[in-house]
Amino acid sequence: MIRVRNPGRLNVGILASGRGSNFEAIADAIERGDLNAEIKLIISDKEDALVLKKGAKRKIPVLCVKPGDFSDAAVYERALIAAFRSAEAELVALAGYMRLIGDEFINAFPYCIVNIHPALLPSFRGLNAQRQALEAGVRFSGCTVHIVDRGMDTGPIILQAAVPVCGDDDEESLSNRILEEEHKIYWRALRLYCEGRLYVEEKKVLISEEKDRRK
Amino acid sequence: MIRVRNPGRLNVGILASGRGSNFEAIADAIERGDLNAEIKLIISDKEDALVLKKGAKRKIPVLCVKPGDFSDAAVYERALIAAFRSAEAELVALAGYMRLIGDEFINAFPYCIVNIHPALLPSFRGLNAQRQALEAGVRFSGCTVHIVDRGMDTGPIILQAAVPVCGDDDEESLSNRILEEEHKIYWRALRLYCEGRLYVEEKKVLISEEKDRRK
Numbered sequence: 305m306i307r308v309r310n311p312g313r314l315n316v317g318i319l320a321s322g323r324g325s326n327f328e329a330i331a332d333a334i335e336r337g338d339l340n341a342e343i344k345l346i347i348s349d350k351e352d353a354l355v356l357k358k359g360a361k362r363k364i365p366v367l368c369v370k371p372g373d374f375s376d377a378a379v380y381e382r383a384l385i386a387a388f389r390s391a392e393a394e395l396v397a398l399a400g401y402m403r404l405i406g407d408e409f410i411n412a413f414p415y416c417i418v419n420i421h422p423a424l425l426p427s428f429r430g431l432n433a434q435r436q437a438l439e440a441g442v443r444f445s446g447c448t449v450h451i452v453d454r455g456m457d458t459g460p461i462i463l464q465a466a467v468p469v470c471g472d473d474d475e476e477s478l479s480n481r482i483l484e485e486e487h488k489i490y491w492r493a494l495r496l497y498c499e500g501r502l503y504v505e506e507k508k509v510l511i512s513e514e515k516d517r518r519k
Numbered sequence: 520m521i522r523v524r525n526p527g528r529l530n531v532g533i534l535a536s537g538r539g540s541n542f543e544a545i546a547d548a549i550e551r552g553d554l555n556a557e558i559k560l561i562i563s564d565k566e567d568a569l570v571l572k573k574g575a576k577r578k579i580p581v582l583c584v585k586p587g588d589f590s591d592a593a594v595y596e597r598a599l600i601a602a603f604r605s606a607e608a609e610l611v612a613l614a615g616y617m618r619l620i621g622d623e624f625i626n627a628f629p630y631c632i633v634n635i636h637p638a639l640l641p642s643f644r645g646l647n648a649q650r651q652a653l654e655a656g657v658r659f660s661g662c663t664v665h666i667v668d669r670g671m672d673t674g675p676i677i678l679q680a681a682v683p684v685c686g687d688d689d690e691e692s693l694s695n696r697i698l699e700e701e702h703k704i705y706w707r708a709l710r711l712y713c714e715g716r717l718y719v720e721e722k723k724v725l726i727s728e729e730k731d732r733r734k
Contacts, residue, residue: 424639424642424657424659425657426642426643426655426657427639427641427642428641439722439723440641440676440722440723441675441676441722441723441724442639442640442641442676442679443663443676443678443679444639444659444661444679444680444681446659446681448658460656461655461656461657461658463658464657464658464659465659466659466661466681471725471726471728507654507655507656508654508655508656509656510686511686513686
């Protein structure tokens with residue numbers, strides 16, 4: 305069993321492509337004093353991403369790094385690694401970032417790249433998870449914060465929240481209901497890093513009391 | 520969209536292999552007056568199944584039909600169909616029945632063979648769903664009542680319940696927590712048949728208010 309990180313203030317990098325509502329929920333938790341962390345840098349692969357504006361408004365350094373400006377994905381990711389490292393980010397939180405993460409990036413932040421996915425994994429990996437849930441006719445869906453590995457939404461699960469699916473839900477109403485829970489569990493998952501409570505055993509995350517109770 | 524059944528008292532057949540706790544939860548709901556149904560016959564493929572004793576104790580006709588006594592699976596299932604039909608069962612509820620159901624059986628009771636599975640489908644199909652959930656490290660699992668189709672735990676979902684997974688859970692503790700919910704949702708799913716509230720559209724079940732709300 306590997307302890308993911310010792311307790312202490314956490315320096316966070318955000319890698320996002322969109323409106324940045326999960327970034328805001330994390331930033332709000334920090335401001336409220338619920339999360340002993342600092343967001344050191346926000347990177348987006350899209351220059352018109354709303355998250356860049358929102359970050360700048362909060363006086364957080366923001367950067368647009370476009371894959372098209374690099375010769376290949378590995379070189380692009382090396383730029384991301386360099387930027388996060390020079391900003392002293394220890395953990396990279398993906399927030400609506402729509403690309404797979406390569407080996408070099410994963411190895412640069414061991415167990416410290418996290419993602420939030422709008423489904424109860426392992427159900428509904430990949431794109432349009434809420435639509436997938438509606439098409440499958442499930443009565444519960446939810447969201448998952450997980451450590452990023454080489455697969456698409458396959459890494460060890462840190463926290464999840466379950467959400468009912470209603471018969472008259474469309475993609476938007478279900479997405480909104482799930483998003484509310486995303487905003488509650490993402491910073492809580494980061495807090496477990498701050499508290500030094502996360503351990504990894506093979507493909508599984510253990511949270512420290514859980515680990516102790518197993519003794 | 521197909522209406523599965525018109526409202527009215529429901530004649531139920533039970534097909535089980537084990538201890539029959541889900542059978543008991545259904546029988547209790549009928550006794551309490553929560554479910555307008557009658558259990559007309561219990562069939563087990565195992566002669567030592569506790570469900571047979573429990574059924575007989577409640578004065579319900581019980582039958583052991585062993586696949587090994589028949590030349591092949593199709594002939595065996597024809598015997599099951601004949602027995603359920605002659606008992607006037609309209610719906611067959613699987614309760615811990617560990618075999619796939621063949622085409623002829625499915626066609627004999629259209630949309631009226633139901634199963635309960637100890638996971639939030641589509642996650643963790645097949646055997647040992649609770650162990651699969653523990654090994655995957657999920658934070659929520661649950662149970663699913665679904666209409667049986669040709670696949671293994673793939674049919675249209677009627678009802679689900681979500682259940683938290685705790686860090687110190689073993690297979691037994693998680694199974695027990697899920698089982699409590701199974702006992703709550705199985706008879707409720709059957710009640711939707713009694714009330715004539717179930718509709719099927721492609722691979723999806725709609726419950727009538729849901730259908731109305733979509734108009």
